[in-house]
Amino acid sequence: MTRGPRKGYSLQNVLMAAFLICLSLILAFVLLSVVPRVSRMLRQSAIERTRETLQQGLNSADLYVNSALTALHYACSQVPEEPLSNGGDWRDRLLFMRNSRNDTVSLAFFLEDGSLLYGTDGALRLTPAEVRQAPWFERALQGEGALSAFSLPHVQQLFFDQRRLVISLSRSLPYTEQGVERTGVMLMDIDYLRFSQVADSIRLGLSGYAYLMDEQGRLITHPRLKEINNGLYAEDREAVLKQRVGLSRDSVDGRERQLIISTLNQTRWRLVGVAYADEILSLQSAFLRTISVALAAAVLLSLAAASLMAFWVTRPIRALESKMSLVDKGELNIRMDETGFREIRSVSQAFNHMLARIRHLMDQVLQEQETKRLHELNALQAQINPHFLYNTLDSIIWMQERGRGAQAVEMVSALARLFRISISRGRSEILVSEELEHVRNYMIIQQMRFRDRFVYQVDCQEEAKNLRVIKLIIQPLVENAINHAMAALADQQLHIGVRAYLEGEALCFEVSDDGVGIPAEKLAHLLEAKPGIDGIGLKNVHERIRLSYGAPWGLEIQSVEDEGTLVTVRLPRDKEKRL
Amino acid sequence: MKRVLIVSAVCLLLALGLMLWGFAMDRQPAVTEASGYCLLLVREDTGSDLMQLRKGLEAALGGRSLRLERLPAGPVRPDQAPYAAAEALFLYGDASDSLLEALKPLNKPIILLGESREGYAAVLHDEYAGGELLGQEILGSLPEGRVLAIGDSAQPAQARRYEGLLAELGERVLRLDSAQDLLNQDVSDTVCIAALSGAALEEMGALKRSGTLPAALPLYGVEAVESRVGLIEEGLLQGVVVDSPYAMGYIAGQLLARGAAELRYSPMKLVLPDTLYLAQNAQLMFPLLQ
Numbered sequence: 001m002t003r004g005p006r007k008g009y010s011l012q013n014v015l016m017a018a019f020l021i022c023l024s025l026i027l028a029f030v031l032l033s034v035v036p037r038v039s040r041m042l043r044q045s046a047i048e049r050t051r052e053t054l055q056q057g058l059n060s061a062d063l064y065v066n067s068a069l070t071a072l073h074y075a076c077s078q079v080p081e082e083p084l085s086n087g088g089d090w091r092d093r094l095l096f097m098r099n100s101r102n103d104t105v106s107l108a109f110f111l112e113d114g115s116l117l118y119g120t121d122g123a124l125r126l127t128p129a130e131v132r133q134a135p136w137f138e139r140a141l142q143g144e145g146a147l148s149a150f151s152l153p154h155v156q157q158l159f160f161d162q163r164r165l166v167i168s169l170s171r172s173l174p175y176t177e178q179g180v181e182r183t184g185v186m187l188m189d190i191d192y193l194r195f196s197q198v199a200d201s202i203r204l205g206l207s208g209y210a211y212l213m214d215e216q217g218r219l220i221t222h223p224r225l226k227e228i229n230n231g232l233y234a235e236d237r238e239a240v241l242k243q244r245v246g247l248s249r250d251s252v253d254g255r256e257r258q259l260i261i262s263t264l265n266q267t268r269w270r271l272v273g274v275a276y277a278d279e280i281l282s283l284q285s286a287f288l289r290t291i292s293v294a295l296a297a298a299v300l301l302s303l304a305a306a307s308l309m310a311f312w313v314t315r316p317i318r319a320l321e322s323k324m325s326l327v328d329k330g331e332l333n334i335r336m337d338e339t340g341f342r343e344i345r346s347v348s349q350a351f352n353h354m355l356a357r358i359r360h361l362m363d364q365v366l367q368e369q370e371t372k373r374l375h376e377l378n379a380l381q382a383q384i385n386p387h388f389l390y391n392t393l394d395s396i397i398w399m400q401e402r403g404r405g406a407q408a409v410e411m412v413s414a415l416a417r418l419f420r421i422s423i424s425r426g427r428s429e430i431l432v433s434e435e436l437e438h439v440r441n442y443m444i445i446q447q448m449r450f451r452d453r454f455v456y457q458v459d460c461q462e463e464a465k466n467l468r469v470i471k472l473i474i475q476p477l478v479e480n481a482i483n484h485a486m487a488a489l490a491d492q493q494l495h496i497g498v499r500a501y502l503e504g505e506a507l508c509f510e511v512s513d514d515g516v517g518i519p520a521e522k523l524a525h526l527l528e529a530k531p532g533i534d535g536i537g538l539k540n541v542h543e544r545i546r547l548s549y550g551a552p553w554g555l556e557i558q559s560v561e562d563e564g565t566l567v568t569v570r571l572p573r574d575k576e577k578r579l
Numbered sequence: 580m581k582r583v584l585i586v587s588a589v590c591l592l593l594a595l596g597l598m599l600w601g602f603a604m605d606r607q608p609a610v611t612e613a614s615g616y617c618l619l620l621v622r623e624d625t626g627s628d629l630m631q632l633r634k635g636l637e638a639a640l641g642g643r644s645l646r647l648e649r650l651p652a653g654p655v656r657p658d659q660a661p662y663a664a665a666e667a668l669f670l671y672g673d674a675s676d677s678l679l680e681a682l683k684p685l686n687k688p689i690i691l692l693g694e695s696r697e698g699y700a701a702v703l704h705d706e707y708a709g710g711e712l713l714g715q716e717i718l719g720s721l722p723e724g725r726v727l728a729i730g731d732s733a734q735p736a737q738a739r740r741y742e743g744l745l746a747e748l749g750e751r752v753l754r755l756d757s758a759q760d761l762l763n764q765d766v767s768d769t770v771c772i773a774a775l776s777g778a779a780l781e782e783m784g785a786l787k788r789s790g791t792l793p794a795a796l797p798l799y800g801v802e803a804v805e806s807r808v809g810l811i812e813e814g815l816l817q818g819v820v821v822d823s824p825y826a827m828g829y830i831a832g833q834l835l836a837r838g839a840a841e842l843r844y845s846p847m848k849l850v851l852p853d854t855l856y857l858a859q860n861a862q863l864m865f866p867l868l869q
Contacts, residue, residue, distance in 0.1 A: 153858035155865055157812070165861050165868050192858070227638065229859040230826035231846045293601025297594040304590035311583040 011317060015310035016303075023302045027295055035291055042284040047247070050204050050280050051260050054273035057202035057210055058262045064198045065266045068169055069148050071097065072188045075107055076173045079186070083109065083117060083175050091118050103194035105156065105164050109173070110137065112182040121159045131158070140170035140185040147171075150267045152218060153192045165192040167220075196221040199271060205279030213270045217241050220269055240272050249277075316344040320351065332359050368547045372428075375544040395449050407448060414444040424471055432500050432507070433465040439474045439498055446482055454482065454494035461501040469507065469571055470548050473541050474498060477511040477555075477567050480538060485515020485565065502573060506553075509569040518559040526557055538567070545571065616644040617835070618665035622673045624649045627866035628824040632671065632692065635825035639832020655681045667835050670694075688838065690831050695842050700834045704822040705844035706736045710743020712820050712849040713773055713799050718747060720817075721770045721797060728754045729761055729783065730775025737775045740801065740820075744773060758782040766796065771817070777802035780816075787815045803850070803863050811852050818851045821863045 078093045080086040094107045098120045108119035114128030114137065124131070131137055139149035151168040166189040173186050199221040202210035212220035217237040219225060227233035239248050240261055248259040258280065260273040278285070316339075323334050332355060336348035392415055399408040421438040424430050430438075436458050443456045456478075478496060485494050497512045518526065527542045542555040549572050559565040617640060621629060624647055637645050648661055650673060657663065662685060670678070671692040679696065682689060691701035717726060726748055730737035745752050755761050758779065761772070772792070774780035780800030786792040794815060800807070803821035810816035826845040834843060850860050861868055 153861075155856040155858070155861045155868065157856055163865050163868060165858060165865075225858075226635070226825055226862060227829060229862060230635075230823045230829070230848075232826055232829050289601060293597055297597045297601075300590040300594035300597065304587040304594070307583045307586050307590070311580065 012310045012314040015313060016306040019306040019309060020302060023299075023306075027298060031291075031295065035288070039284055039288060042287055043281055046280045046283055047258060047260075047275075050208070050258065050273065050275045053204055054202065054210060054260045054262065054271070057199065057273070058264065058271050061198045061212070061271055062265055064195075065150075065264060068103075068188070068190055069266060071101060071104070072148055072169045072171055072186060075188060076171055076186045079109055079173055079175065079184075081176050083184075084111075084177055094118065095120050103191050105166050105189040105191050106159065106162075106187075107189075108158070108187045110185045110187065111175075111177075112184055117184070119159065121162055123160050124158055125160050126158055136168045136170040136187060137185050140172045140187075141183060143172055148266075150269075152214065153195075153220060156189050158187075164189065166190060167192055167195050196225075202273065204273050204275040205282075206276075207279060208273065208275040210271060210273045211235070212264075213237060213240065213272060215268055215270075240270060244270065313341075316340040316348070320344070320347060324351070327355065332362070372544060372547045375540050375547070391449060392445055395445075399448075411445055411448050414441040417441045418445065422472065428470055429468045430471045431465065432460060432467050432469055435469055435471060435474055436460050436498065436500060438472070439478055442475050443478060443496070450482075452493070453489075454496055456496040456498065458498045459500070464500045464502050464507055467507055467573065470544060473545065473569060474509055474511060476537065476541050477509075477569070481511060481513040481515065481565065481567075484518075485513045488516035505573050507571045507573045509571075510566060511569075512564060512566045514564040517561040517563050517565055518557070519561060523557060523559055527555065541569070545569065615664070615666040616646050616661075617667045617669065618661055619645055619647050619669045619671060620650050620673075621647065621671045622650055629671070630824075631862065631866050632824035632828035635823075635828025635830075636669065636832045637828075638825075639829045640835070650678070657682055657685045669831055674699075688835055690834050692827055692831055698840055700831075700840045701842050702827050702831045702834065703842065703844055704736070704827065705847050706739035707743040707746075708844070709801060709820040709822070709847035710740040710745070710775075711747050712743075712847060713740075713801075713818070714744045714747020716818055716849055716851075717771055717773070717797075717799065724751070724770030725768050726752050726771055726773055727761060727764065727766070727769050728752050728773045728775055729756075729758060729779040730754065731756055734776070740775045744775075758786065762786075762791070766792070769796065771797035771799060774798065774800035777804065780810075780819075781806065784810045784815055788813075803866075808855065808864055811850075811855050814852075818849055820847050820849050822847055823863055825862060 075094055075097055078090045078097070080090055083090065094109075098104045098107045106119060106121040108121070108124075109117045110131055111117050114131035116124040116131075126134075136149060136151045139151075143149055148169050148171040151170070153165060153167055156162065156164050156166045156168070169188045169190065171186050173184050175182055175184050199210045199212045200223050204210065209223045211222040214220060217240075219228065219235070219237075222228060222235065224233050224235075228235060236250055239250060240259060243261055244263045246261050248261065250257050250259060256277040258273075258275045258277055260275065262271050262273075263269070264271060316337075320336060323336055326334055334355070336351050338345050338348045338352065340348075392411065396408045396411050396415075399405070399411065418438060418441040421430065421434055421441070424434070440456075440458050443454075443458075447454065447456070478498065481494070481496050485496075495514045497510070499508075499510045499512075501508055501510075527539045538555055538557065545554045553570050553572060556568040556570065557565065558568070617636075619633060619636065623629070629647075633645065633647065643666070646661060646665075655662065655678060662668070662682070665685075665687060667688040667690065668682060668685070669690050669692055672694075674691045674694040674696055679689065679699070689699055691699050693703065695701040695703055726744075728741055728744055730741055732738050732741065732754065741752075741754055752773075753764075755764065761783075766772075772783055774783050777800070780798075780802065783792065783798050783800065784806070787794050787796070787798060792798075797817045798810075798815060799818045799820075800816060801820045803819060807816060807819050807821075811819070823845060830843050830845050834841065848860070848863060850864055854860055855864060
């Protein structure tokens with residue numbers, strides 16, 4: 001028998017796919033729920049850290065500005081109310097103040113008319129009128145002593161032989177001159193380079209920086225101020241001008257930048273921190289990169305684990321499949337290992353039981369077939385029983401010697417027909433008509449031998465003639481009747497009847513005689529009797545019928561002592577119901 | 580079994596390799612100092628212009644170091660230090676054919692500063708733009724009238740400045756070769772004098788100081804040297820176009836990064852009395868301040 005092609009999905013692949021799908025769902029959940037949150041948190045944390053750094057810078061800048069203003073205020077406090085008439089102590093203190101601060105370039109006090117009353121750095125180069133027109137002078141007066149004015153960075157040109165890049169702080173200072181209240185201006189120049197360190201020292205990441213800008217967008221400090229002044233670099237200040245405090249973003253040379261804007265308290269200058277996103281968010285980038293690598297590695301590891309796990313789980317099933325293939329090829333002497341998972345163990349046990357049962361059934365069938373053949377052989381042997389043959393041949397010789405040639409021919413013919421049907425070219429089944437013919441020939445021979453001590457009648461229902469039955473089942477019954485019934489009847493003629501008919505689903509044969517019958521105690525064990533010399537016995541026929549047709553079929557023996565015996569053979573009529 | 584083991588082994592190896600590669604990227608790369616250097620070759624190794632130029636070059640080169648080397652009086656030996664190990668050469672003020680020929684075997688990038696040659700990257704001051712700036716200022720601040728431009732047309736830089744001035748002022752400009760020529764002119768209808776060279780400006784300044792030229796006659800000029808500040812402060816000079824050696828050096832550094840043999844111009848700037856002391860002009864007019 002050839003097998004068709006395998007169809008359907010492999011259990012191993014299905015298990016592997018199921019595992020991968022489950023893991024993918026878990027990874028997707030992590031990816032969609034955890035990663036964005038953590039990534040956002042890292043981003044916010046990075047920006048917050050940058051803000052804190054800038055805030056520290058802002059605090060430093062505010063501190064510096066406050067200290068400068070404090071210094072200016074202190075300088076103002078040193079000037080007496082009538083400075084023109086007072087001595088030089090306050091001048092010495094101003095000079096000491098200038099020398100004590102390493103960022104202070106000069107201190108100078110100007111009178112209301114713009115003339116220099118005292119300056120720490122020599123003679124004034126400008127005329128009083130030019131001084132009065134200087135922006136720092138005018139703005140100081142506008143502050144009216146309450147506010148100090150900060151100038152933009154510039155080259156200080158007030159004094160001879162001194163050119164310094166400075167930021168000027170100026171403040172108006174009331175004084176009295178000959179009883180008249182006037183307003184002068186205290187000027188303090190701070191070295192620009194030292195001042196710019198306040199912002200230039202702020203580092204935001206590897207490339208980030210901070211710069212100061214006034215309210216009109218003019219740069220106060222910038223780490224790339226030279227390039228900007230030379231038109232080699234530009235800082236987009238428009239966006240920054242739109243807000244005093246907050247965050248903004250821009251892009252320069254393809255790099256995204258975070259702008260953090262804050263305002264100095266005293267000067268209202270904006271301190272702008274510029275942080276490059278790819279630097280401050282390096283942790284976020286590293287996290288995303290790491291999580292991506294980890295997820296990709298997890299997928300690969302899961303694939304490996306899924307493969308191994310699916311293989312391990314399905315291994316006993318494959319072993320089962322393999323051994324079943326061997327069984328399919330006819331190898332029945334195998335045994336599954338009853339180990340592993342409970343379900344597999346249960347299947348293995350059932351499989352082993354099934355195999356054992358199959359082996360047992362096959363042995364049983366073989367044995368039955370063997371028994372059948374044995375019975376057939378016995379039946380054949382009975383047919384060529386030497387006694388029967390000897391007696392028959394002896395009878396033939398006797399007839400021939402007595403001149404009964406015709407009877408001898410008839411006996412020989414009957415004997416030939418008897419053996420021909422017995423052999424039946426090796427067939428185990430013959431037609432009902434042939435079985436009855438076989439019985440008829442037997443009874444012809446026996447009738448001649450026993451000189452009509454019995455008479456017989458053979459009838460067959462027309463519909464039953466062409467049905468097939470196992471051979472040599474009626475002759476033993478007739479032989480039994482002749483041997484036992486006739487022997488008991490000394491001088492009475494035995495009547496033997498053989499009939500074949502259909503009864504429902506059964507094909508029935510009846511062998512009846514009016515002999516002495518069978519005692520009840522013997523009748524009960526009749527089918528257990530061992531075959532004797534004179535015949536193979538009812539048991540043999542009964543077993544042969546059961547071997548061929550199954551349990552419900554066989555012999556039924558009814559007998560009444562001194563009246564007779566009826567043996568009914570019941571066989572299935574339809575071939576399909578036969579074994 | 581074999582197939583499963585192979586698949587599992589391949590997946591494991593891939594996962595391992597992926598993790599090693601991925602996590603290795605997180606490690607900070609070792610900061611290595613640049614071993615090479617660039618060479619700035621000059622004839623004179625002093626001066627504020629050179630200082631500014633060097634600063635601009637260093638700013639553009641980033642982490643690479645820059646060495647200043649004075650050119651020898653005799654021939655250059657390119658196979659010897661410091662030429663041989665230099666990654667690039669910047670020539671400032673002297674780009675003679677013989678020098679370029681001598682340096683050619685080095686097969687290193689050579690960038691010229693202040694001069695240009697066919698096939699070489701170079702940075703020049705934008706003299707033409709400088710002339711334009713002067714012209715625009717004169718147009719914007721002075722009434723219609725004649726403008727006398729003092730400059731030697733044989734000098735390429737002065738010629739370029741004149742072209743720029745001419746582009747803005749057109750027929751208003753009258754070019755004179757020297758101060759002597761100016762003195763032969765009637766300046767009564769002249770609205771201003773534009774000195775196209777530093778020397779010419781010095782002469783004009785001196786003439787104004789001496790009263791030979793009217794002090795009120797507006798004077799514009801070129802080149803930022805300390806004396807210009809004095810002229811401006813005295814009110815004798817109304818504006819000066821200055822170049823930026825810092826910008827020249829910076830642009831030269833950018834050219835090296837670009838690797839192209841192109842000619843670039845560094846920007847010029849017009850400084851007026853109102854803007855003289857601003858911080859953005861401090862570097863130009865007071866280079867020794869920083």
